[in-house]
Amino acid sequence: xxxxxxxxxxxxxxxxxxxxxxxxxxxxxxxxxxxxxxxxxxxxxxxxxxxxxxxxxxxxxxxxxxxxxxxxxxxxxxxxxxxxxxxxxxxxxxxxxxxxxxxxxxxxxxxxxxxxxxxxxxxxxxxxxxxxxxxxxxxxxxxxxxxxxxxxxxxxxxxxxxxxxxxxxxxxxxxxxxxxxxxxxxxxxxxxxxxxxxxxxxxxxxxxxxxxxxxxxxxxxxxxxxxxxxxxxxxxxxxx
Amino acid sequence: xxxxxxxxxxxxxxxxxxxxxxxxxxxxxxxxxxxxxxxxxxxxxxxxxxxxxxxxxxxxxxxxxxxxxxxxxxxxxxx
Numbered sequence: 001x002x003x004x005x006x007x008x009x010x011x012x013x014x015x016x017x018x019x020x021x022x023x024x025x026x027x028x029x030x031x032x033x034x035x036x037x038x039x040x041x042x043x044x045x046x047x048x049x050x051x052x053x054x055x056x057x058x059x060x061x062x063x064x065x066x067x068x069x070x071x072x073x074x075x076x077x078x079x080x081x082x083x084x085x086x087x088x089x090x091x092x093x094x095x096x097x098x099x100x101x102x103x104x105x106x107x108x109x110x111x112x113x114x115x116x117x118x119x120x121x122x123x124x125x126x127x128x129x130x131x132x133x134x135x136x137x138x139x140x141x142x143x144x145x146x147x148x149x150x151x152x153x154x155x156x157x158x159x160x161x162x163x164x165x166x167x168x169x170x171x172x173x174x175x176x177x178x179x180x181x182x183x184x185x186x187x188x189x190x191x192x193x194x195x196x197x198x199x200x201x202x203x204x205x206x207x208x209x210x211x212x213x214x215x216x217x218x219x220x221x222x223x224x225x226x227x228x229x230x231x232x233x234x235x236x237x238x239x240x
Numbered sequence: 241x242x243x244x245x246x247x248x249x250x251x252x253x254x255x256x257x258x259x260x261x262x263x264x265x266x267x268x269x270x271x272x273x274x275x276x277x278x279x280x281x282x283x284x285x286x287x288x289x290x291x292x293x294x295x296x297x298x299x300x301x302x303x304x305x306x307x308x309x310x311x312x313x314x315x316x317x318x319x
Contacts, residue, residue: 064306071303100306106310109250112257153254153309179257 004227005032009215011048013078013094015040015069015168019056020091020202022181027202028052031219035143040072047115050087050130050222051078053094055146061071065108065149066096077103087130087193087222092147095186095196104152104196111147112179120211121145121199122174123185127166129192134217136156141214143204145177145185150198154181161188169195242301243317244287248305249280284317291316 010028012035014021026036036048040058045051058069069075080100082088090098098104111117120142125135135141154162159181162168169186176183178198187196201215251255259277265276283304285296296314305312 062304065302067306099308105308107306109254109309110257112255114257155253155308172251179255 006239008033011038015058017057020054023202055092066100070100090196116148117177118146123165144201150178244285246283
């Protein structure tokens with residue numbers, strides 16, 4: 001199992017303006033996988049087993065956060081691969097990109113209080129997905145949140161459906177940092193493979209620098225999920 | 241020269257904290273007559289004739305506005 005974990009390749013996309021691609025790659029490595037750098041301007045997913053869209057301000061957040069990035073060459077491939085079952089995690093700006101791409105419901109808008117919010121945040125992990133399989137049920141975790149446009153919104157029917165289908169990935173506890181509807185911090189698609197999260201698990205993977213190491217479980221979860229699904233054998237899903 | 245103007249506004253049910261902040265500033269300036277403010281975006285597209293209105297609407301719907309949270313309107317200006 002350990003040998004196969006070490007062969008799982010997780011792509012981390014760098015857009016112009018990405019900030020957290022380095023930390024996301026480091027988190028993959030600490031979890032035991034192989035981070036693979038992917039570039040926004042290419043159509044090459046390099047045969048990775050899963051993809052992470054990192055935090056930052058892709059394309060300067062021009063037009064709307066994540067809007068231009070969602071139309072970049074690499075996202076054409078990510079969207080195709082995601083629809084074929086390749087797991088994708090969007091963190092913060094990556095979550096915005098997934099919503100703008102139509103892979104996840106809703107949208108992220110300006111924080112209700114208009115301030116950038118940067119703090120350690122208590123969350124409850126709710127949905128069991130490829131990226132959260134190693135958390136205990138309703139696990140409460142602390143990871144950083146840092147955003148100016150993190151307020152999750154959707155119409156009432158969408159919110160009701162997301163809740164009824166158990167697709168709330170995580171919910172803010174101990175205070176909602178941005179005014180998100182129903183305290184939603186992240187959502188998943190119906191398959192549990194395409195996941196978006198506003199707070200930053202990649203910043204909570206080492207005791208020296210993070211408020212906890214709770215974030216590491218998102219990365220060990222996906223490695224375990226992929227090995228369970230037969231990845232890491234050199235075949236590489238998403239070989240588009 | 242023909243310009244197509246696309247106005248993009250948050251849907252009525254989406255709260256607009258920027259508009260509320262502007263309203264707060266107006267109140268502080270003493271403008272008591274203003275009871276609400278909504279902030280939006282205006283795009284001006286310089287286009288060649290003849291104008292393909294369905295293409296313009298597609299541009300507005302797929303890029304300029306996010307239909308999950310925003311509505312848009314299109315009008316033509318000749319300058």
